[in-house]
Amino acid sequence: MNRESTFKRIMRNKATPLLIILIIMLIIAMIMTSGVTKGAPVSDMFTAGFMAKANIQAQLYKMVIQICMMCGLACIMITGNIDLSLAAQATLGALIFANCAKVMPWGAAVLIAFIAAVVFGLINTFMVNVLKFPSFIATIGISSVYGGFCNVITGGTQVQIAGGTGFSAIGTACIGPVPVMFIFAIVLLIIFQFVLSKTRFGRSMFMAGGNPMGARLCGLNPDRLRMVMFILNSVLAVLGGLLFSAQLSQAHPTSIITSAPNMTAMSATLLGGVAFMGGSGNLGGPLVAVILIDVFSNILDLLGVGSHWIILLNGVLLLVALVIDYVSETRRARAMILAATKD
Amino acid sequence: MENKNFFKDRILPIVHKKIFTLIVILVAMVILFTIWAAAVGKNFFAPSTFKNILQSIIVSSFLTIGAGCLLITGNVDLAQSMFGALGGMIVAACIKNTLPAGVAIILALVVCAILGAVNGVMVAKLRFPAFISTLGMSYVARGFIYISSEIATGKAANINFNNPVTKWLGSGTFLNLPVGVYFMVVFFIIYGILISKTKFGKRMVMVGGNPVAATLAGINANKIIILMFINAAVLGGVAGLFNTSRVQQGTINAMGTAQFTGLTAAIIGGISFGGGIGGMGGAFVGLLILNTFQIGLSVVGINPFWSSVLSGLLLLVALGIDTFQMQRRFKVKKPKNDTVKEAA
Numbered sequence: 297m298n299r300e301s302t303f304k305r306i307m308r309n310k311a312t313p314l315l316i317i318l319i320i321m322l323i324i325a326m327i328m329t330s331g332v333t334k335g336a337p338v339s340d341m342f343t344a345g346f347m348a349k350a351n352i353q354a355q356l357y358k359m360v361i362q363i364c365m366m367c368g369l370a371c372i373m374i375t376g377n378i379d380l381s382l383a384a385q386a387t388l389g390a391l392i393f394a395n396c397a398k399v400m401p402w403g404a405a406v407l408i409a410f411i412a413a414v415v416f417g418l419i420n421t422f423m424v425n426v427l428k429f430p431s432f433i434a435t436i437g438i439s440s441v442y443g444g445f446c447n448v449i450t451g452g453t454q455v456q457i458a459g460g461t462g463f464s465a466i467g468t469a470c471i472g473p474v475p476v477m478f479i480f481a482i483v484l485l486i487i488f489q490f491v492l493s494k495t496r497f498g499r500s501m502f503m504a505g506g507n508p509m510g511a512r513l514c515g516l517n518p519d520r521l522r523m524v525m526f527i528l529n530s531v532l533a534v535l536g537g538l539l540f541s542a543q544l545s546q547a548h549p550t551s552i553i554t555s556a557p558n559m560t561a562m563s564a565t566l567l568g569g570v571a572f573m574g575g576s577g578n579l580g581g582p583l584v585a586v587i588l589i590d591v592f593s594n595i596l597d598l599l600g601v602g603s604h605w606i607i608l609l610n611g612v613l614l615l616v617a618l619v620i621d622y623v624s625e626t627r628r629a630r631a632m633i634l635a636a637t638k639d
Numbered sequence: 640m641e642n643k644n645f646f647k648d649r650i651l652p653i654v655h656k657k658i659f660t661l662i663v664i665l666v667a668m669v670i671l672f673t674i675w676a677a678a679v680g681k682n683f684f685a686p687s688t689f690k691n692i693l694q695s696i697i698v699s700s701f702l703t704i705g706a707g708c709l710l711i712t713g714n715v716d717l718a719q720s721m722f723g724a725l726g727g728m729i730v731a732a733c734i735k736n737t738l739p740a741g742v743a744i745i746l747a748l749v750v751c752a753i754l755g756a757v758n759g760v761m762v763a764k765l766r767f768p769a770f771i772s773t774l775g776m777s778y779v780a781r782g783f784i785y786i787s788s789e790i791a792t793g794k795a796a797n798i799n800f801n802n803p804v805t806k807w808l809g810s811g812t813f814l815n816l817p818v819g820v821y822f823m824v825v826f827f828i829i830y831g832i833l834i835s836k837t838k839f840g841k842r843m844v845m846v847g848g849n850p851v852a853a854t855l856a857g858i859n860a861n862k863i864i865i866l867m868f869i870n871a872a873v874l875g876g877v878a879g880l881f882n883t884s885r886v887q888q889g890t891i892n893a894m895g896t897a898q899f900t901g902l903t904a905a906i907i908g909g910i911s912f913g914g915g916i917g918g919m920g921g922a923f924v925g926l927l928i929l930n931t932f933q934i935g936l937s938v939v940g941i942n943p944f945w946s947s948v949l950s951g952l953l954l955l956v957a958l959g960i961d962t963f964q965m966q967r968r969f970k971v972k973k974p975k976n977d978t979v980k981e982a983a
Contacts, residue, residue: 608782
């Protein structure tokens with residue numbers, strides 16, 4: 297009896313089907329991309345194609361900025377808001393860092409970039425809390441402003457990160473085959489998950505997202521919570537942007553915006569079971585989802601499918617995530633009605 | 640006394656209308672740019688500038704009409720410009736494969752309508768958040784652009800074509816003005832009448848203002864929302880058609896920067912972001928303001944990178960004005976001190 301309920305609980309977790317899909321996909325990836333089907337030795341499955349060290353590392357590097365943004369996005373979506381200016385904030389933060397690093401030690405430049413991030417967060421907070429703009433459209437507008445600034449201060453060309461030897465070392469350092477940066481991102485994720493599920497602050501986030509009115513009546517300050525969330529988001533986005541530029545030793549005014557890690561992060565967050573309207577979710581599901589999305593597009597890439605199919609599939613994935621969210625929401629609502637009528 | 644009444648009854652209502660404010664802003668902007676351009680030794684107040692402005696609003700006008708109608712019912716379609724680019728690419732691909740232009744255009748608009756219907760069903764029936772589902776659709780549409788070009792020519796690339804019909808649509812002139820301008824004006828008038836004078840338009844406004852009340856009053860809100868999504872997508876397709884016709888090329892990255900143009904113009908033009916308020920006249924003037932601003936900046940010689948910054952700011956300012964007016968509308972008026980005294 298007890299065992300069955302544990303099994304049921306695992307199956308009910310939103311991450312479980314994703315994990316199963318991921319494992320199947322990994323196996324397919326190992327078989328399809330290693331050339332085993334064309335007569336290569338079976339041991340190639342673990343050393344060539346998808347599993348080749350360079351490929352895996354490239355994927356891990358790609359995930360760093362996505363995971364950073366995902367932590368913030370998941371939190372802000374749990375509280376029932378959204379920030380779509382993450383990519384632009386990350387770019388502008390990285391450019392501020394790169395320009396400051398020319399004239400001062402890189403530690404100080406990082407500090408300035410984070411101060412800028414706090415300012416970005418405060419600007420968003422001001423628009424949503426004081427001016428009462430809908431967070432969606434306000435952050436889109438501000439993202440266009442930041443994107444323009446990025447081009448204005450650079451004239452449209454990339455900025456080399458000068459003298460940042462220590463900084464670039466972060467970008468390329470590895471423990472074994474795993475980049476230090478990736479480990480750092482995972483640690484960040486674990487900390488956020490801990491805060492979400494184990495602390496009073498985390499509980500208050502769920503409450504504010506699930507029932508804003510109730511939260512206010514219970515004495516929570518939704519405006520202050522929103523401010524913390526927006527600042528957190530901006531800081532994480534800029535952190536992601538810094539790590540992204542550390543990989544390349546340069547800050548580019550458009551490359552983060554065009555590779556759209558915030559969109560991947562958002563699809564992953566939804567796919568991983570964070571409700572779009574707030575109030576439920578965790579970070580484990582989104583992590584599995586982000587790996588799933590990257591592995592998926594990587595397989596398509598390795599199989600030589602055109603990049604346009606990947607764009608199409610990104611859109612389809614986002615819609616699939618919405619469908620899953622919809623199905624689980626209706627199921628939960630039905631279960632609640634059933635439970636209510638039972639008594 | 641009589642003069643004062645005349646002022647109160649006739650002039651004040653006009654002044655209080657949003658469109659009056661907008662026209663004042665537009666005129667102020669033209670004057671500002673004229674002075675600014677003169678100060679840097681350029682000429683803004685010239686027929687060629689105004690012709691440029693008209694030419695530049697043709698494509699975005701259809702986007703604005705579609706986005707505006709949708710916004711009145713309280714929804715947003717972020718995929719609209721991508722549907723337009725897809726429509727343009729389909730026209731190019733069909734003409735390249737020797738289909739007549741009429742068939743190509745109809746086919747493109749039908750594809751847009753189908754995608755719009757998908758959007759509408761997702762938002763109205765499945766209750767997906769409009770922002771996020773249409774954002775997903777915009778990626779899907781962008782993928783389709785590449786794929787349709789690949790199907791037509793064997794590789795995903797821009798398609799050049801030459802066709803008299805599309806050439807006439809894109810660069811033909813009538814009475815010294817581009818043909819597209821006439822289409823635009825006709826569309827604005829038709830949709831303006833539809834929204835402000837017909838029963839259907841009243842229903843649209845009602846659905847946007849209070850969907851629950853509209854449903855209780857017997858209006859099929861879902862049907863109207865789905866229709867408006869289809870309408871927005873088809874108008875996006877028309878915009879894409881004009882865009883493609885002008886350059887005689889199906890471009891892969893077409894209309895990439897137009898994602899928020901229609902939305903911005905509609906919000907500047909006083910169509911409230913929450914739905915239920917606004918009309919086509921305001922949207923038209925909003926569009927004029929947006930494009931006068933951009934063309935003015937380029938005439939004055941501002942770095943084009945700044946225009947992205949300033950367009951974003953313009954959207955935020957328009958949002959601010961919208962929010963401010965909504966707050967003022969719903970604020971309970973306190974009785975003035977002297978009236979209270981009189982009552983006492």
